Amino acid sequence: MYVKRYYSFWMTVRWSKYSLIYGLLYSFIIVVLYELTSIPFSLPWQPISVIGIAVAFFLGFKNNSSYDRTWEARKIWGAIVNDSRTFATGILSLPSSNMPFERKKRIIYRHLAWLLALKHVMRNEKSWEHNLPVHKLNFIPNFIKEYSDGMFAEIEKYLSQEEIASVKELTNIPSQLLKNQSQEIAKLYEQQFITDYKQVRLHELIGKLYTNQGMSERIKNFPFPRQYASTGLWITYIFCALIPFGLLDIFAQSTALHYWLTIPFSAIIIWTFFVVDRIGDYSENPFEGGYNDVPISSIARAVEIDLLEMLEVENVPAPYQTENGFLM
Template sequence: MIIRPHLNWFRMLLAWKGSVLPQLLPRLLVIFCISIIAVAVHDHILKITVNLNPTPFSLIGIALAIFLGFRNSASYDRYWEARKLWGQLLNESRSMTRQALTFPRHTGDAGDAGDANAAADADETREFVRVLGAFPHALRHQLRRSDPREDLAARLPTPLLERVMGSRHRPATIMLWLGEWVQRRAREGRLESWTVLAFDRNLNGLSDIVGGCERIASTPLPFAYSVMIHRTVYFFCAALPFGLVDSIGIFTPIFSVFVAYTFMALEAIASQIEEPFGTEDNDLALGAMSLFIEDATRDLLGEPALETQTPGQPPFSLS
């Protein structure tokens, strides 16, 4: 996803990266060529005649605009739900980090033994938070079906790394380890029973987030619905020059390309955001989101900040 500050009106007109125009240029060139043919036919340069009444195009255009509106709304609903799930992941991660750092523990010792227990307890808590920080990276790779080893190797202890890499659902395996950590400390008497329930509620929240993301990733919009709109858009745009040429003549290529750009761009944007976990320009910035969530947990530990942005970009936030 392209993350950039708001542009002024003139720079917005010239924006290239992040728009769908680059991928539409070949298609718009085809519409331009068809428009030239329509003008040539109308001016009797070619020895054929194609005269279409513009009235049907007005009716079809209105209906097509309504269908595209529904298509974009359905796609944006998926995009926005995915965005809310990752915002919830930030909240759950911060809550679990706070709980691990502040909930009461029972050490039962004093003096050097107590200091040693406190140091060991702090190391275990730090390990818990670091594993929790690896969770969004595991989820991101699971949704994109990419290899997470490089990211997870820098964040997980070796035994857990091999256990996670050997599983089919890696985020669920990390959640299992987090639950085992809580239960182990509860058996040792270092967590109260009510704190275990608090941890469990947050772990259930993580499970709900994973399930929601998997539902979006595995259930696209019905293919027949998408292909019907796709075919209608391209048929309409290809026939439009022959409906306009009688009224606007030589300006037909300009208006035909502009109308085609509007309809094709709406269809292309809807197609991109329908799968919000992808890697196209307008998909969710899962890489930046994963780093931001991890950095939020590290901040509660008092560790240095991670690089979550590139020069010239505004600070990224899930809030």
């Protein structure tokens, strides 16, 4: 996630430079052919503008829908933060005279393992994403190690070797860790460490964590419908291909610059529409680790710090710092 007030103009140009370059080259070719052949293949601007309005409406719908996915993802992980703190506080508030502190610590550690495992699952690549593995991101170099080392390098410090071995080959490790947590709560009740009310309340919190995980998986595993994503791209191509033909006669009225104003103005219009399409395209998948995604690594680290400080342990990890204006 980019955290400065604005992207600089040149950062925006670098991010979308190919549409600008191709727009310039395409417009240049059209103008050269128009000049050399003297064939009047210009088009009236009115029908092109109607197509442009339709494209603008469609891109607006696409971008709004993409933004909704990103904002929902942020709300889900905000709920995970709140429920994590509530769950840890609920465990620590159990009477110390009845329940050993080490057992409380083990339960909270298992929760941290669940959180970090879920973070890694959300970073897994999907075929509809941009096929940009996290280790290829060069704007935040210090984040790369946690992903190159893998999930178990992070969660093994919070789980026993027996529990790691029991979940290592399972398909959905976060779900299994929540199941283990639920079973632990049941044991606490059987051993009379907690009351009926506490058992119900803790199970409700685990249910909320399951709900948060499921909503996060829904966004991760179900893509923005490809018919909308694909149609938006193709109609943008069609509209942008027509732009130079519609501007030829407009700028023919200028005897000084003649048709050559068609080139920069066509390129700017083409660039604008493709930038808008690209913004929506890169907002569809808020967990893939891109420039504008939800910073789940930083969110998970913040929760990790909070819970470890509640436990008063030493060597609490430092929060992730912003690098080059980005937070991941």
